[in-house]
Amino acid sequence: MRGKQPKEREKYFIRLGGSTLVEVGREIYLEWYRSERRERYQRECDRKHGVCSINKLHEKGYYPEKSNYLNDTTLETVLKDECWDRLENALKKLSEQEKRLVRLLYFEDMTVKKTAEIFGCSRKTIHNRREKVLEKIRKMMSETSP
Known part of the structure; x- marks a missing residue:
């Protein structure tokens, strides 16, 4: 994975629905992390440029x-x-x-x-x-x- 990577940990958790934490494996966490970061970046770009969908x-x-x-x-x-x-x-x-x-x-x-x-x-x-x-x-x- 290029770019910023999350720290190595013993356990990985993903927050579902804003409050529930679910333990997942490293590969699943990394894929989730990438997609979350990608979405956040896209929203930031959209706000910056005033993009309409x-x-x-x-x-x-x-x-x-x-x-x-x-x-x-x-x-x-x-x-x-x-x-x-x-x-x-x-x-x-x-x-x-x-x-x-x-x-x-x-x-x-x-x-x-x-x-x-x-x-x-x-x-x-x-x-x-x-x-x-x-x-x-x-x-x-x-x-x-x-």
Whole structure:
């Protein structure tokens, strides 16, 4: 395992449900530790960059109404109205071809290879288009930030 490793111990415990401790083997603990650290890092990056979850849009439909997700009270999943508005507006401003690309790759979980077959072009072309569309979305969202 690269990076920071937990100290060697005689026993390893994982906290379940916030209060219950369960003894586990070293390998299980290390795998749990890696996944916990990865999730924490991702949440920190998301907070730092004000990232909106595109998967959240998929759960609620392509362009959800804000009232649909305001019922979700989980602190980590509630997103600011401004962020949703910026993401929705950015997606609406994309060309039909760009919308189709986003829909296939992110909402229908299609692979780059399969998307390339549908568009009749190479995987590299799809990769380049995806990067351009994501950059375009980022730019539109940052231009409308409060």
